[in-house]
Amino acid sequence: MSRASARVPVRPRITVLGAGSWGTTFSKVLADGGSDVTIWARRPEVAKEIREAKRNSDYLPGVNLPLAVTATSDVAAALRDAQFVFVSVPSQSLRQNLEQIRDLIPAEVPVISLMKGVEKGTGLRMSEVLEEVLQIDRDRIAVASGPNLALEIAKEQPTAAVVSSTSLETAEAVAKVATNRYFRSFVNTDVIGTEFGGVLKNLIAVAIGIVDGVGYGENTKASIITRGLVEMTDFAVAYGGHPETLAGLAGLGDLIATSGSSLSRNNTAGRLLGQGYSFADVVKSMQQTAEGLASVAPVLALAAAKGVDMPICRQVSEVLAGTLDPKDIAPHLTTDDDSGPQGERTLDARQDDGGSALRRSLKRAFDQLRHRGRSS
Ligand SMILES: NC(=O)c1ccc[n+]([C@@H]2O[C@H](COP(=O)([O-])OP(=O)(O)OC[C@H]3O[C@@H](n4cnc5c(N)ncnc54)[C@H](O)[C@@H]3O)[C@@H](O)[C@H]2O)c1
Ligand SMILES: O=P(O)(O)OC[C@H](O)CO
Numbered sequence: 001m002s003r004a005s006a007r008v009p010v011r012p013r014i015t016v017l018g019a020g021s022w023g024t025t026f027s028k029v030l031a032d033g034g035s036d037v038t039i040w041a042r043r044p045e046v047a048k049e050i051r052e053a054k055r056n057s058d059y060l061p062g063v064n065l066p067l068a069v070t071a072t073s074d075v076a077a078a079l080r081d082a083q084f085v086f087v088s089v090p091s092q093s094l095r096q097n098l099e100q101i102r103d104l105i106p107a108e109v110p111v112i113s114l115m116k117g118v119e120k121g122t123g124l125r126m127s128e129v130l131e132e133v134l135q136i137d138r139d140r141i142a143v144a145s146g147p148n149l150a151l152e153i154a155k156e157q158p159t160a161a162v163v164s165s166t167s168l169e170t171a172e173a174v175a176k177v178a179t180n181r182y183f184r185s186f187v188n189t190d191v192i193g194t195e196f197g198g199v200l201k202n203l204i205a206v207a208i209g210i211v212d213g214v215g216y217g218e219n220t221k222a223s224i225i226t227r228g229l230v231e232m233t234d235f236a237v238a239y240g241g242h243p244e245t246l247a248g249l250a251g252l253g254d255l256i257a258t259s260g261s262s263l264s265r266n267n268t269a270g271r272l273l274g275q276g277y278s279f280a281d282v283v284k285s286m287q288q289t290a291e292g293l294a295s296v297a298p299v300l301a302l303a304a305a306k307g308v309d310m311p312i313c314r315q316v317s318e319v320l321a322g323t324l325d326p327k328d329i330a331p332h333l334t335t336d337d338d339s340g341p342q343g344e345r346t347l348d349a350r351q352d353d354g355g356s357a358l359r360r361s362l363k364r365a366f367d368q369l370r371h372r373g374r375s376s
Helices: 021-032 044-053 075-079 091-104 126-134 150-154 168-177 191-214 218-238 249-260 265-274 279-285 291-305 311-321 347-351 356-375
Strands: 013-017 036-040 069-072 084-087 111-113 141-145 159-164 183-188
Touching (some): 021 036, 021 069, 021 084, 021 150, 036 044, 044 069, 075 091, 084 091, 084 168, 091 126, 111 126, 126 141, 141 168, 159 191, 159 249, 168 183, 191 249, 191 265, 191 291, 191 311, 218 249, 218 291, 218 311, 249 265, 265 279, 265 291, 265 311, 279 291, 291 311
Parallel strands (some): 013 084, 084 111, 111 141, 159 183
Antiparallel strands (some): 141 159
C-alpha cells in the first residue's frame, strides 16, 4: 500500500432503519461526522427523494442532506455490509419491523436504539425488545438519547446527547461516530436510566402541553417540570436506573427541551388536548410519532408494579381518557392522600440520607473499571 493510500481515513458504513424526522436527522449527524450512511425507508418515494435530491421534504422541509447519505426501500440491501445499525421507527412498530429483518443484521455489529418509548403489552424498553427479538448480546446494544429536537439538529444547532450501553466499549464506539462539529455525544453505562429518561419526559411534556393549552403560565409549567423530574427519577430508580442519569442529558436536559418547544410532538399533542380537542382528534391530526401518547398506559402499569406514585402521569392518562378536565390537571401535583404534606425530595434521596450516594459512586467507579478491563 502506498503512503498516500495509507493516509486515507476509513469511513464507517452505517445503516439507519427509519426515514422519519429523527432517522433522517441522525443520518445527517452521522454523515457529517465522517460516515457513509444508508437509510432504509418504508416508502420507495421517500427513499428516491433522499437518494436523488438529498432531501426528505415530508419530514425535514428545507434541509439539504449530505452527499454521504443515501437511501433504499430494500431493507436487505440497506443492511448489507453495515458496521453499525441505528433504529428509529415508532416504538410500537419496532417488534414487527425487527421480525422481518432479524436474519439480515450483520453479526457482531452494534445495534443502537434512537427511540423513546416502551412497548405496550410487554412494558419492555426498546433495548430490551432489540435484545429479545434479535437474540443478540446486550453488550452489542446501545441507546442514544438527550435533548434532541430533530429540526434544530438538522439545522446544525449545537446539541449534546448521551450514548449508553452496558459495554462502555460499545458506547464509546457509537459516540465516536455520532459526534461532529455541531453534535457531541457523551457516554454512560446506565441504559435503564437513559432509556426511561427519554420515555418519561414525553409524558411530562404532554402534561406541560395540556396546561399550556388551557392557558396557565410559567409557575404552573415550572411546577410540573420540577415535580415531573421527581416522578421520572423515582420511577427510573425503582427499576435500577441511577438518579444522576435523570439529572443529566437524557433526563432533565430532554425534559427542558421537550417541555419548552413547539417543535415537540408530545408537547403539541398535549396543547391540543388542553385546548379541548379529544384524544381521537389529536391522534388523527398528528402527522408524526408522539410516543408519549402510547407510553402512558405501560408506564403506569410499570409504576404500579413497583409501588411508585406518578400523580402527573396519572392525570395525563385521565385527560387522554376524557375523565379529567384539562384545567384540573395542575392542582394534583402531590399524592392525594390524607397523610399530610408530602416531602419534596425523591424517594431515593429520602431513603438514602445515610451515605448511599457514596456507595453508588463507588459502585459506578467499580463498574466502569470492570467494563474497561473487559474491553482492553
Ligand atoms: N423527531 C425527533 O425530534 C426525535 C428525537 C429523538 C428521538 N426521537 C424518537 O425517534 C423515534 C422515531 O421518531 P421520528 O420522529 O423519526 O418519527 P416519525 O413519525 O417522524 O417517523 C417514523 C418513521 O418510521 C417509519 N415506520 C416504519 N415502520 C412503521 C410502522 N409500522 N408504522 C409507522 N411508521 C413506521 C415511518 O415510515 C417513518 O419513516 C421515536 O421513538 C421518537 O421518540 C425522535
Ligand atoms: O417531538 P418529540 O416530543 O417526540 O420530542 C423529540 C425529542 O425526543 C426531543 O429530545
